Structures are given as C-alpha cells and as structure tokens.
Amino acid sequence: MIKFIDLEAQQKRIRKPLEQRFKKILDHGQYIMGPEVFELEEKLAEYCGVKHAISCSSGTDALLIPLMAWGIGPGDAVFTTPFTYHATAEVISILGATPVFVDVYESTFNIDCEKLEIEIKRVIKEGKLQPKAIIPVDLFGLPARYRLIETIAKKYNLKVLEDAAQSFGGSIGEKKVGSFGNVAATSFYPAKPLGCYGDGGAIFTNDDDLAEKCKSIRFHGTTEKDRYHSEVIGLNGRLDTLQAAVLLEKLNIFSEELLMRNNIDLIYRKNLDNIQVHPKNYQSAHALSSIVFNSIDEKKMMIEKLKNNNIPTTIYYKFPIHLMKAFNYLGYKKGDFPISEKLSKNIVSLPMHPYLEEKFVKKIIDIILKNE
C-alpha cells in the first residue's frame, strides 16, 4: 500500500534506541526542560550552523515568539504570502499587527521579491502602517530567495523571520535553512521532514540578544534566575523532554532520509511537468512534492484516477489565506493574488516520504501520464 507519509517505517528503524531514551527520561523524571532538550538544541544549532537553537512547543510558537521579542503589534505591517499554511499569517494577527500579503512566483510558489518591494513602497506611501518585518515562507521545503529578500529588508530597515516550518534540512549553496534572515522558525509537527510525536518547533538565530528574549518568552517571560517572576509577557512555549528525545533519534538518521527524499524527488522531476521549480544551488527539504494541473477539472480527474489506484493525495492549500473567513477583516478580495489563487485551484501533493519505494514512485508517475 502506498502511503502519503510513512511514519511507521521510520519508527521501526528508531524504535529500540527511542525506547532506551524514553526509559532514561522515565528514570530521571525531568519531563520539562530535561537534559534531552538542551542536547537537542546544541545539535540543532550545529546542524544549521547558527549560534542559537531554541526549542519550543510548535512551529506556530516558533513564529510568534520572535515577533513578540521584537515588540510587533498594532499599527505594524508584516509582509508574507497568502499561499502558505495559515499559521504564518495567524501569528501576525494574534499580535494585533497587520499581515500584508504579497503574491508568489508561479514557478517556485515562494514570495515574489519584485512584488514584495512594490508592496513595501505602497505601505510606506499610504502611511497608515509601519513596515516592520517580512516572513518569507520556504514552501514545501524550498528556501525562498534570501539574497534578494535580505537586500530588500536592509534597504527598508525590516526584520526577516524565515518560516522554515517545512524546510528544515534545506539549503542555498553552503548555507543551511535556519541561517537566513534575522531569525528562523521551524516546526516538528509529525508530518514534517524532521517531526516529533506531537507538537514541537524551534527558533534559530545568531542574534544573542534576540535569543535571550526568545528563551525568556517561551518560559512565561522569566529567566533562569527566577522562574516565578516574569520580566516580560511570555507563553508556555516549551518543548517537552520526551519530544526532544524523539527528535534526537530522528536527527541521527535525518541526513540519510533527506537523500532518500531527494532520490524520489529526482524521479518525479524527471518524469513530470509542472512540478515546483528548484533553482540551481537550492536544496529543498522535500516536505511535499506538488504538481500543478492546467485546470481544476483536470486536477479533480487526476485525484480520482489516483484514488482509484489506492494512491493518496492531498491539497496544500485549498484556500489562499486572503480568502479565508478569519482573514476577511483585512479587506482583501478574490483576484487580489492571482497566482496564489490559481495554485490553490490546480495544485495536488503526491506521496513523498523517505521510505517510498522507487517502483511505487514509478507507478504513480505512470498513472498520472496514462491517457484514459
């Protein structure tokens, strides 16, 4: 049977050492902020080549905490795309700041840098909101165009928060995801390339001051000196020790799994058109493998055909964020972001996980290419 994501096959590989780690935690009993949490943070920072990795309770909190640390709030504009998981925009709204959407490139599905600069200029000219930050999203695992984004951010004095929820393990040239912009946020949701067995996330930065603030916010705004006195408003945003143990074991096999994902992607890429473009020197973490059809009817027909052959698919994302009810208050309308809207209509994600056998990848391709 072909699975969309196969966590079972992966668990078989790590089950024994994982049980040993769980046993150790049950023995030491430090379920919150136990030694595994700090061991993981060290290893994550080393993997990404950054000074600080701060684990936290989810990818959403990993996005929220740096925004809180910067004091983002009402009257501030934060630029991002409408073609992403809605958590990206949600964290901006929670703080009372305003998400300002920018359409994506049709080829990579990531933020269009030309349109980004146009939008920043428009907001400045309008004078109602203060531009503060950009949250580029590394969609489906592919890093956004950070060289250009960082240049634009510098020009307009904006912070960059990389939404790396889907792209842990990706890179541009020698530079790993997690090291772009001022700070990055990843998710360890079970289905992510590096996922735990529950919710989890991490923040990455080279900025010492920001790191300290983020560590404090994730622990109710306290410091190690006194956990019963909050210095700033914070959250319960910590990663559980048990989840850290899962991630430590998965990190041991992560590089190998990334290569396995890469091989599957290469086969899809060689045989299928209209797949997400991966520019030269850009390494995706292959969180998802998505294909864009020419019309909604063609897409529906293809999903049906795959389903009839027991091949699961999903649609990321059925609604661009600006057309979701919760975001109506922003005043956007249909037609505002034509590429995001077109992608939402015509995109389908195909099975993608390290344990997907080559013969099954070929079967999926054959079914898609067969004219019936």
Ligand SMILES: Cc1ncc(COP(=O)(O)O)c(C=O)c1O
């Ligand atoms: C692009 C993006 N941003 C943020 C998140 C939020 O992460 P989490 O589900 O861990 O809170 C996700 C998770 O699906 C995501 O895909």
